[in-house]
Structure formats: C-alpha cells, structure tokens
Amino acid sequence: MSSLPPYATTGQRIWHYSFRIICGLIFFFLIAPIIVIIPLSFNAQNFFTFTPEMLALNPEGFSTKHYEDFFTNSDWQLALKNSLKIAPVATILSVSLGTLAAIGLSQSHVPFRRAIMAILISPMIVPLIISATGMYFFYSNPYIPTPFGKIELPFTLTGTYWGVVLAHAALGIPFVIITVTATLVGFDQSLTRAAANMGANPVTTFFKVQMPLILPGVVSGGLFAFITSFDEVVVVLFVGSAGQKTLPWQMFTGLREQISPTILAVATILIAVSILLLFTLEVLRRRSERLRGMSPS
C-alpha cells in the first residue's frame, strides 16, 4: 500500500491515487467540522458563518468577545464551576473502586467472573437515556427492596450534588475496569509474590510494587472516567437541577433555545482540552508499552 510498485499498470495507478483521494476526503469529513469551529469562534459579529471581513483576513473581522463573554457571564461561569466540581469527585470515586475491583477480577480464580464483568460493564452498554430514566425514578425516591415490601429512604438524590456525582461515577466505572484489567493482563504476578517473599505485607506490595506498574492504566482509566463525566449531559439533565447545571448542559440549552456564538468559544476551549487529553493518553500508552516490554513475561 505504502508505495506503488514500478510495474503497476495504469489502472492500478489510477486506483491507487483515487483511493488516496477518497481517504483524504473521509479524513476531511472527520476533522473539518472540528477545525471550522475554531476560526468561527473569533468572529467579530454574532454570526455562525464566515463574514466577508474574515475571509479577507481583515483583523477587524476577528475578536475575542465571545471568549470574554464566556469568562464574564455568570451562567457560563457557574456551569464551568459545577463541571469542575462534579467530574473530579466522580472520577476519584470510580477510579478507587474500579481499580480495586479490577485487581480482584484479574486474580486467577474468581467465581462468576463473566456475570460480574457483565454487570460492571453494563453502564457503558445501556443507552444513556435509559440509565437517565431509571436514575430519575429511583434517585427521586430511593428505597431498599425487601421481600416484605419497600423501605423508603427519607431523602432524595435528584437535584442534589451527590446524586449527580453518584450517577456519573457509575457511568465512568466501565472505562476504569476495562483499561485497568487490560493493563493487569501484562502485569507479572510473580512480582507480587517476590515482594511477599521479601516480607512486604499486601498493602505495601500494592502501593510499592503493583501500583507504580499499573499506574498508566489507572490514569488513562481515570481520564476516560473524567471525560465521561465532564462530557455527560443526558443523565445530568434528568438527575440534576438548575443548581447542578454543567457546561454540556449549558451548551445543550444554548443550542436548543437561543443559539449564541459563545458556544463556539466554549467549544474551542473544549477542543483544546481534548487535544491535551489525547496527548496525555498517547504518552501514557507509550510508557505502558515500554514497561510491559521491560517485564520478563
């Protein structure tokens, strides 16, 4: 594929180049919508299209006023603050529980392994609208089911900070489980045995031997969990109230009701965040591969 052999026929040459053009067009389709957002967010007008001044590259056609609006508007600032308050806590919750469970799941003899795995992965598979529906019903009126009937709990989770955190943590867990178990596949169990042999207790073994080696997997799982919560809008729309309005929620209402160009500025900022995230994950993946290459498995 990489290069055309010198003996290629004309037909093969034509196909070779047209295939490249087709692939180029598909890549263009993938990336162009995201790239187009960036210059549009510097529009001096309240339009969603390129003004003649912008096309002429006239400096007057550009401004940062939409960014100023984002950083001064109290609605957007509250949304940003809420997002930054919810996502990290949900991430910590899902990473700590998820890592522990992933270590348990990667032991050699786990009863009902498949069934447990299926339950733990299910938040990723079940459509968000269904999770949101169920959580809306249950969180508004939580109860403990017993064979004799429900015991209603005297509090409600809908419209509270902890309700949203709980829901987002549940949604992030499958990603932690998948990445950490994948990292543990390459983990050499004899290292923990060696540590135990030298007198380390299980906790020391975990923090001194196992954790540093699986850290890349844990961090990338955490990043997945973070972005899941940071990006999530369906569940927070149902479970949260105006007090928990997050950035995606604010964008959603903005797009649905009064579409304001500030959204494009926010979108550009979020694109920068995702580029950063992509870069971090790539570094982690490389490091994980290097570590795996080092271990004598």
Place this chain on the structure above:
Amino acid sequence: MSDTTSGPVLAADGRPLKASLNRALRRQKLRALMLIAPLLIFILVSFVMPIADMLFRSVENQIASEPLPRTTALLPDWDGQGTPDDMIYEALARDLAVAVEAKAHTRLGSRLNYEQTGISSLFRKTGRGVDEIGEIAQDVLEDTNDIWKERDTFGLLFGTPAWVEAINAWDVEDSQTRGAAPTFDANPNFAEQFPGTTSLYASYVLQTTSEDDNPLGEKPWPILFHVLAQELPSAAPPSGVPENLALALGEASAALNGLTLDDPKAVFLDIDDDWGDAAVWTTIQTYSPAYTNGYFLNSVDMQKGLDGPEWRPENEQIYIVLFVRTMIMSLSIMGMCVLLGYPIAWLLANLPDRKANMLMILVLLPFWTSLLVRTSAWKVLLQQQGVINDTLIWYHSTAVGKLLDPVFNTLLNAFYAFANAITWGWNLLNNVWGGVDATYFDWAAQGFERLTLINNQTGTIIAMTHILLPFMILPLYSVMKTIPPSYLRAAKSLGATNWTAFWRVYFPQSVPGIGAGCILVFILSIGYYITPELVGGTKGVFISNRIAYHISSSLNWGLAAALGTILLAVVMGLYWMYDKIVGIDNVKLGG
C-alpha cells in the same frame, strides 16, 4: 516414601494436601470477591436498581389503586353492564374525599384522560362537589349533642388513648425540627364495630399530619359523619368508652333511626351524568389492578379494549412507526459508517507505523472531542445560512461553478431519477420515513438553492455518522492489524487480480471487525438522544427523544418506562450478540 503409600498425601502442617489446597483456593476466591464487592455493591445501588425500578414501573399500576383503594378493591367484581351498584359509589365517595384533600384526583383524572378523553374534567368537576356528601348526617349528629361539634371527638373515639397522647405531644413540638407524626393506632373495640369509619379516619389522620396539622385540631370531613351514621345503628355499643362519648353515641344512634342519608350515587349523577356512563367505569376498572400491560400495549400502538387488546385509532398510532424509523436510521448510520470507515481502517492498517500513528490522531481527535462540541459544529455547518450552504452558493457564483453547473445538473438529474426509484421504495414506508425530503433530491432542478440539511433525517444521519465513525474505525483497525499482508501477496502471486485477492482473501478475514463495529455503532445510535434532539427537528428524532418527552413534558412515566424497557431489550439482545462475536473482555478503548 514407603510409609506414606497407604494414607493421603499430607501438607507441611499435617493436614491432607487436598484439603489444604482447597482451603487455599477458597481463601483466594474470597479475597478476590472481597476486592470486587465494594464496586459491585456500588453499581448495584447506583445503576442496577434504577434500571430495575424502571422495569418495574413499566408494569406497575398504582395510578388508580393508590388514590382510590376502596373503589378499586370492589370494581373487579363489577360485570361492566349498566352502572355499578351503590356500594361502589359509596366507596368512590370515600376515596374521593381523601383524594380531593390530597389533590390527587386531578392527577388521576389527567392520567386516565390518556385512555378516555373527558375523564380529566369529570374528576375536576366532581372534586368540587363531592364534599357535600355527609352534610345531612353531620347536621343530625350536631343537633343531638354538642360534642359532635368538637374537633377531637373522632380522634378520642377511634384512636387509642396512647395515640391521642402521642399526637398531642407531637403537635406542640417545633414544626421545623420535629420528625414524622406518630402512626395512627386504631381503638380495637371500635375497629371491629366500625371498620369503614376507622379506615376513613386513618386516611384522615394521614392526610392532616402530612399537612403538618394536628388531626385532633382540624375540622373532621363531613364524609366521616356519613360513614359513622351508616355504621352506628347496626353496631353493638362498644365497651371502654368514656361516659359522655358513650352517651353521645347512644343519642346519635336513636336520632339516626329511620333517617335517610345522602345517596352518593344520586350525588355523583347530579354532579355529572358521565358517572352513569359504563365507559367511564370500564376505564377505571381497567386500570384498577396493581399490575398492567397497558403501558406496553400503549407503546406498540395498542390499547386495552373491552375484549382485550386492540389497535389504537389510525391517527394515534405513532410508536411502531417511531421504532421502525429509529431502526432504519440507525441502520443507515451504520451503513454509512462501514462505507466510510472501511477504507480508513484499511489505510491505517497497511501504512507504516509512523504514518499510521500520525493519521490515527485524525481519528482519535473527533473521538475525544466533546459530543456537544461536535453536535454544535454540525448545527453551525448545516444551517440554512451556515458554512456549507454559503460555500455552495459561493461555488456556483464562480466561473468554474458556472462552467460545471450544467454538468452537475445533468449528473444530479440522473441521480434524481435514481433517487426517485428509491423514493418509490421508501414511499412504501412513507409513514415511517415521514416523507422524503424532496428538496434533497430536487436540488439540481431547483437551480441550486440553499439546501435544507438540518432539522430532518439528513441532519441526524450526517451528524451521527460523523460522531460514531471512530467507533467503526477502531475495531475494524484492530482486526485488520491481525491480517498478515503476506496473504494478499500470496493470492496475487498465485494469479488473483487485485479485486479477487481483496474480495476472496482479505475481506472475509475482516468480517469479524465489520461485525463488531456494526453492532457497536448500532447499539450506540439506537439509544442516542442529544444529537437527534438538536439537529433532528421533528422528523429526525429517535425513540429516546420520545422517552425524554414523556418524562419531562407529558409526565406519562409508565409509558416512558415501557418504551425504555423495549429499547433496553433490543440493546441487550445486540449486546449478547456482541459478546458472542467479540467478547466483552475484548472491548478496546482508543485503539
């Protein structure tokens, strides 16, 4: 070795080795489970129970049995002919008296209104007139003895002294900080003789305490007198009653002898003739049982009729159409993803690693970009005054555009003819598709006007293909990476043409990747909510948008739960298939 040949092999501590190993295995299993347990419990509470609750709600039916417990207990025995007997009207009068105080009757009315129009206003109207039942009895009793004008008389009669003391103590506490009111404790002597009054008084206590009031300090409802008056003449004088109350009961009993009380049936019929309509009662009867398949019938465009399930009227059938449209659109999105994803995955799998990693970024960047960002990008691009339309208009105004337009015109007209043939096929499913957007195909004929790309199926399909494409490319890529390139070379060296080599050798090996990608994309698209909501308009929406509508706007939660259950069943079926083909353990993220 000679001395151990007869006995079992022993471990170092003297136990049999087998037992010792078993014990070690058990401990290992237990330790693994202990590590998993916290997360499992967390997921069960925060995720599995909500889903189970939703499943339960799709069949649960407390809509009539909760506000009308007495009526719905009697209604199953009614044969559906004519009007129900007086007993049922009597029960309804008691239930409604409670429901009106709790303002539950309007909710019940508007819920039953989905099944039969007019019930909502009937309940509202009845709620205003029902409190006159019992006024005759109240007047008579109050005339016999002033004690009936005291507000606590019923409480002293029907509650135990301990409860009266507890409720009075509760009443003087600070209403901001006090806990729940003490539960009503019925006086056993009275409960036996006056079952109806006791049960109604219990409802009265529940209602007044839920309003943070003392039941002993509130005016009793007239219906309480009515029920007491009915039960009093036939009841034996209860023992252990304070003297003044026993006296009052005796006097009341004498005064009531031969008196005609309010007739609830007459009162109801006087309020509205519809209470004599069998159809109204049939609707209430249909929704009386605690469990119903009504919501499921509703979500497949059926309803409960007199003789079992029946189709809804033609103009009210929307859900099957919506399900099929969701399926067709998800399939279209899936097809587009295969079409666009296959070449990219092939390119990435066959390029040298360095180049492939560079290009992979172009796939992963959209994958990592916020869903809202991508959706807003498409909203901006596809608008009538958006970038795509502007570019097209600009293009037609350039010299090249003017030159090429006739060519495109011809081509597009040919395409239009082809599309017409497809349209004919679509028209068979015309309802499903909501009509084909003629402008889409008519573009050339219209002289290159601005396209309607948003707020229809086109918008949803374009945006969702873009959003889900990485989910197709990544599994395809990981499967294609495992196909050795030497197979293709071998096929070619054995004389196969490029196409034969690809189609007979390479493609069959990439099918598992296509399968995995297709199921993944289909599962994700079938439950999508945000993107269709924002770019789909009215015709381009999915079943999930309808679920959201029923939760937030129409408040028909049972129907939302039933629709969600059906959607969940479809997704779980696909998930099971995915598990069979790929295995859930093999789910990979980000390549």
